[in-house]
Amino acid sequence: MRHVAALAGVGLKTVSRVVNDEPGVSEATKLRVLKATEQLNYQVDLAAGSLKRAGRKTMSIGLLLPSVANPFSGDIHRAIEDALAARGIAVFAASLDDDSAREKALVAAFLGRRVDGLVLTPVAKSQAYVIPEHSRDLPIVFIDREPVGLEADAVVTDNAAGSANAAAHLMSHGHTRLAYLGDRPDIQTARERRRGFIEEIGRAGISTSTIPVREGLHDEELARLATHELLAAKNPPTAIFSSQNLVTFGAMRALKELGASNRIALVGFDDFTLADMMEPGITVVAQHPERIGKLAAERILARIDGDPTAPKTYVVPSELIPRGSGELRPPA
Numbered sequence: 001m002r003h004v005a006a007l008a009g010v011g012l013k014t015v016s017r018v019v020n021d022e023p024g025v026s027e028a029t030k031l032r033v034l035k036a037t038e039q040l041n042y043q044v045d046l047a048a049g050s051l052k053r054a055g056r057k058t059m060s061i062g063l064l065l066p067s068v069a070n071p072f073s074g075d076i077h078r079a080i081e082d083a084l085a086a087r088g089i090a091v092f093a094a095s096l097d098d099d100s101a102r103e104k105a106l107v108a109a110f111l112g113r114r115v116d117g118l119v120l121t122p123v124a125k126s127q128a129y130v131i132p133e134h135s136r137d138l139p140i141v142f143i144d145r146e147p148v149g150l151e152a153d154a155v156v157t158d159n160a161a162g163s164a165n166a167a168a169h170l171m172s173h174g175h176t177r178l179a180y181l182g183d184r185p186d187i188q189t190a191r192e193r194r195r196g197f198i199e200e201i202g203r204a205g206i207s208t209s210t211i212p213v214r215e216g217l218h219d220e221e222l223a224r225l226a227t228h229e230l231l232a233a234k235n236p237p238t239a240i241f242s243s244q245n246l247v248t249f250g251a252m253r254a255l256k257e258l259g260a261s262n263r264i265a266l267v268g269f270d271d272f273t274l275a276d277m278m279e280p281g282i283t284v285v286a287q288h289p290e291r292i293g294k295l296a297a298e299r300i301l302a303r304i305d306g307d308p309t310a311p312k313t314y315v316v317p318s319e320l321i322p323r324g325s326g327e328l329r330p331p332a
Contacts, residue, residue, distance in 0.1 A: 060113070083293070098184065100124035122146075141296050154314070157189075169267060179213075182216075238330035244270050262280060263331070286318060286320075
């Protein structure tokens, strides 16, 4: 800043006012200072500025997602980034890979960088380790999964209800032999989706003990192999529910390999690009990641601005979108 001040022929205070967009500087002086910052390639040090700024704000938040490579996480990331950009707040994102140790390490890393808040998809069995920071008014909003051991705002999908709708949809098209392909059972959303699916089948009077459940399918290849196994059974299912998009991709690949895409009904949880271009189109229970991200951004901004209201869980409804695969009827 001293170099900028010397080049522009002004005092340090004037440079500070210009780079922080404060009033009290003439337009001519402002232009002179800005020209000097360009010539010297000067960048504002937000971390250093936060030491003097009221409330020690760094104008940044940490965003921790299961995997930024997953389309669902990517859509949430974009929605939050768009909303916070209007306030000049940077979003630093990281992938948790559903690893509880990685969650705690990344939270510590972000806190070490003095972020103004955290938006987090929890993986660890408890988030009580964040209580000391949260009690010192660190804003935290949880997305996709509710926290355990800590009271804070959460924005989630109606996982159980959405999965129940998938089961009801398949049964309404005549299916009584249904199968469930799920993610890791230690993940909250996976447990809720299984619960909603199985309970809806039970309510319809079908014995849930007859429903094949394959879990721990955290990637496409495991889901592909599980689908092959299901359909090789003596009395194979006529309909499959896959509980997240990577599992759906594996099921789709297996059905194609077996020539069963037009014979075995499929409903997937999570929409994805080109789902309507498949043959048949893939029926899905669509989440709305853009709404989840936008609402999470609104909540973290409200908390940063000092909203004192009690923590609340916000539920964003899912939507069943029929496209063909979930409407296939069982063989006569």
